[in-house]
Amino acid sequence: MTEQTQPTLSARGLVKKYGRVVAIDGADFDLYPGEVLAVVGDNGAGKSSLIKALSGAVVPDEGQIRVDGELVHFRTPLDARKYGIETVYQDLAVAPALDIASNMFLGREKRRKDMFGSLFRKLDTADMRAEAQRVLDELGIGIKSITQLVETLSGGQRQGVAVARAAAFGSKAVIMDEPTAALGVTESGQVLALIDRIRERGLPVVLISHNMPHVFDIADRIHVHRLGKRVAVVSPKTHTMNQVVGLLTGALRLGEDGEIHEVEAAVRAGLAE
Numbered sequence: 001m002t003e004q005t006q007p008t009l010s011a012r013g014l015v016k017k018y019g020r021v022v023a024i025d026g027a028d029f030d031l032y033p034g035e036v037l038a039v040v041g042d043n044g045a046g047k048s049s050l051i052k053a054l055s056g057a058v059v060p061d062e063g064q065i066r067v068d069g070e071l072v073h074f075r076t077p078l079d080a081r082k083y084g085i086e087t088v089y090q091d092l093a094v095a096p097a098l099d100i101a102s103n104m105f106l107g108r109e110k111r112r113k114d115m116f117g118s119l120f121r122k123l124d125t126a127d128m129r130a131e132a133q134r135v136l137d138e139l140g141i142g143i144k145s146i147t148q149l150v151e152t153l154s155g156g157q158r159q160g161v162a163v164a165r166a167a168a169f170g171s172k173a174v175i176m177d178e179p180t181a182a183l184g185v186t187e188s189g190q191v192l193a194l195i196d197r198i199r200e201r202g203l204p205v206v207l208i209s210h211n212m213p214h215v216f217d218i219a220d221r222i223h224v225h226r227l228g229k230r231v232a233v234v235s236p237k238t239h240t241m242n243q244v245v246g247l248l249t250g251a252l253r254l255g256e257d258g259e260i261h262e263v264e265a266a267v268r269a270g271l272a273e
Contacts, residue, residue: 006069008033008204009054009085009173014063016049023049024060025228031173036195036205038215041225041248048177050225051208055087055175056080067172084171088162090178096151100143101125101132103150104165135168136160139197156187160194167198174198175206180214192218212241224248 009031016024023046031037041047052058054065056074065072067083074080077087094103102109110124133146141160143153150158159179166174176195180188188211195205195218209215215222216236224232224247232247232254243260246252255261 005032007031007066009065009067009206011050011054011065012063014050014053014060014065016053016058016060022228024053024063027063027225027229029054029223029230030233031204031206033204034199034202035220036199036207036218037221037223038207038209038219039223039225040209040212040215040244045225045248046228047208047225049228051087051175051177051206054080054206055085057087081169084169085173085175086166086170087175088159088166088177088179090181094150094158094162097149099147099149100136100153100161101129101146103161104128104132104135104168106165108169131168132164135164138201139164139167139194141194154187155183156190159183159187159191163191163194163198167201167203170203173204173206175208177208178210179207180209180211188214212244215244216241224254226250 007030009029011027011029014024014027014029015022025046027046027050029050039047039051049058053060056077056079059075065074067085072079072083080087095106098106105128110128112122112124129146136143136146141157141164143157150161153161163174163176163179179191179195183191192214195207198205207215207219219236222234222236222244223230224234224244226248234244234247234254239260243252246260247254251263252260253263
């Protein structure tokens with residue numbers, strides 16, 4: 001990304017405290033148009049709290065969030081949705097007893113435009129099914145019938161429905177929290193291919209994942225989160241998996257020169273001075 005490119009979604013100096021526990025400690029964040037940005041960090045690093053702040057599920061105590069350069073204040077996930085930011089959480093938040101189309105329009109149901117819609121609140125089921133099928137076809141998600149109940153789908157297909165819902169309504173960014181965590185090799189590959197197709201549509205994706213091979217397979221940049229803040233942003237093309245693991249564990253640090261340094265060596269150098 002060039003310095004002239006404006007981030008689609010950015011944050012500066014975010015802070016969130018729960019009593020004496022600091023979940024977000026002056027965190028910065030930048031997501032650029034058309035990229036897949038992986039967010040990695042050890043357990044307890046604060047990456048989930050960061051993502052919740054960016055998606056409106058958590059209100060930060062300090063800091064700023066901007067969408068296309070505009071300062072925003074998210075109080076609820078609905079606020080983030082109004083700005084085109086959709087989130088797919090690890091539990092998917094699907095209704096198993098409803099069909100695919102009903103799940104994709106959950107909370108956004110369309111009413112018929114005739115008298116039955118205005119007086120009797122009749123839903124436009126045909127239009128919702130047609131729109132849902134169009135999105136699934138566009139993203140290459142293979143489903144036998146749009147009227148299938150979600151409880152009859154495989155784990156990968158359920159993930160596909162949740163991602164398709166986010167892609168259908170997200171105009172600025174899609175945030176995915178561990179989308180392949182509970183999936184097998186084949187289904188994980190399908191989800192990664194789906195993320196790639198969303199990127200091809202020009203919609204940037206934030207991928208939170210512990211799976212380093214997946215991160216290096218799909219991400220354009222990697223945001224390394226440690227102790228509540230961003231400690232580095234690296235490229236999978238120029239940095240190795242071992243280097244990223246070293247950064248997130250604290251064994252390595254990214255210097256101002258852009259080079260990776262061992263923390264022990266830096267400490268010794270500082271003492272010598």
